[in-house]
Amino acid sequence: MLTIKKYPKPEQWASILQRPVLETDFLESAVRNILTRVKASGDKALFEFNEQFDKSKIDALQVSEDELKSADDSTDVTLKTAIKQAYENIYTFHKEQKREELRVDTMPGVTCWRKALPIEKVGLYIPGGTAPLFSSVLMLGIPAKIAGCSEIVLCTPPQPDGNINPAILYAAKLVGITKVYKVGGAQAIAAMAYGTESIARVDKIFGPGNQYVTAAKQMVSLQGTAIDMPAGPSEVMVLADESSNADFIASDLLSQAEHGKDSQVVLLSTDESLLESVNKAIEKQIESLPRKVIAVESLSKSVGVLVKDTAEMMQMSNAYAPEHLIIATKNAETLADQVINAGSVFIGAFTPESAGDYASGTNHTLPTNGAARAYSGVSLDSFTKQVTFQQITEGGIKSLGPTIELMAEAEELAAHKNAVSLRLKYLENGN
Missing domain, CATH: 1.20.5.1300 (Single alpha-helices involved in coiled-coils or other helix-helix interfaces)
Known part of the structure; x- marks a missing residue:
């Protein structure tokens, strides 16, 4: 359950809200070794890593047309309908992000303008291990297609039987991505950064992943391959008061806690009894979760904080800069106007973070670990570069x-x- 902290002083906030610390020394050396092997041996290293890490022995890295069709046929019809609805909402939201080309005469005879041009080659990483994130295919593939990227490479880890989760392949086919490869982890990032016999080198890599994927993305970004953002374990902060629904809040916290053992959830409340009610609701709801063990470990690193008022609540929230921020207070819209740092904001009792994860239309690839102080989530702009022009x-x-x-x-x-x-x-x- 959440560890409760009451009325901490501002100088205590940083320690109370400290994110889980990763063991970076071993991590960096392990990832560097993977990058080096893929750069030197290409496909051969990828096949070896598939066997080592995913227990999957395959004959070809690229998913075939027959596999794409089979995935289409085997995906449940009702799930297809849900994916199509999500597709429409995500497409609608991102399509509207297109900017008009604006020409400005800075003085007579001097004209300047800015034009969005697509990044030619992009790589999408889609986790497929403990949670096959087919939703990420939509979140990344749709804006890439709208932007007009000429080459889109998708990498996702194979299952032990050598197959890819059919929902991932169905979503890829729906978006129009045909270059799908069976490779995961840091080795997938290396393949897209350096190129191999089967996988083309890309200009920018997108997508969530575990600490190995994150470390690999950061390392290749120092070698000339752009990445979407620095991202780590997923996190959510919920703001609540006496009017908030404890069951709703517990479900929101658990939906984030089940992501991974290194995820973090934080609850800020002006009402002490609400904190107690949420802990009781968590205790009840967690029993039915298939990923209970993961959620329990995540909650062990999480906290509920009793604050004196909403002003202090917003100060603490902006200092933490959460990936996801749920405002479940009675004056949610007013507090939303005071947000300075957050990846994505969910306003009101009936706006669960799950909506943004799947189907409301906003993008779920967001900055974590405090990076929301300076970074935005993925958008149409992420797949373009803004080129300036001038004529005199x-x-x-x-x-x-x-x-x-x-x-x-x-x-x-x-x-x-x-x-x-x-x-x-x-x-x-x-x-």
């Missing part, structure tokens, strides 16, 4: 040129000045 007429360079010459001369960059001076002299002489 003869009249424009005549007007702007002297300014450039003076600034370049002051910075002692003579060639910069000369690039303008030559043009001005050319126009002055009528040549």
Whole structure:
């Protein structure tokens, strides 16, 4: 159950809200070894890692057309309907993120504009171990397709029988992704970063994963492959008061706790009895969870905090910068306007975090471990780069040129000045 802390002082917040600490020394050396082997041996290393880590012996890394069709046929019809509904909502939300190209005349004869161009080659990592996250296929594949990425590579770990969870393949087919590969973990990140005989090198890698995947993404990002964001174990913070529904809150906390043993859940409340009621509700609900063991360990690192008022609640929330923030108070909309740091915000009693995970339309690939202070979740913009353009007429360079010459001369960059001076002299002489 949640460990309860009452009215902690601000100087105690950091220690109370400390995220689970990873054993980075062994982790980094293990991941570095995987990256090195894949870079040196390509497909051979991937086959070996599949056997070592996923207990899966396969003949081909790429999922075949027959496997894609078989997955379509074997996916439950009602699940297909649900996935299609989620697809429509996610597509609708991300499609509206397209920006109009805006041209600005900064002065007569000088026009500047910015244009969103797709990242050509992107790699999507989809976890498939203890929880096959077919929803992540939609969250990453849909904006990649809307952006117009010309090559989309999807990697996901195989099951021991060599197959991929059919829902993952169905979602990939629905989105229009055909290059799906049976490889998971840090080795999948290495394959997409360096390229192998079967898997093309990509420009940017997206997707959630365990601590090995996260470490691999951070390492390859230092070697020239972009990543979506630094991401670690999943987390949720819930804000509550005397009006909140304890059963709802318990279900929200457990839905995050079951993600993994290193996940963290935090409850802030202005009402002490609510904290006690939530713990009782957790104790009752957790008994029926198939992933109870995972949730119990996650809860052992989690906390419920009694705060004096909503002002202190918001200060603590913004300091923590949660991946998911649920505001379940009576004045939820008012508090939502005070959010400064959060990956995604869920407002009101009937907005569970599960909605964002699956089907409301927002993206569930979000910054964790406090990265929400500076990073945004995945969006359409994540799959594009913004390129600036400018065009200057003869009249424009005549007007702007002297300014450039003076600034370049002051910075002692003579060639910069000369690039303008030559043009001005050319126009002055009528040549």
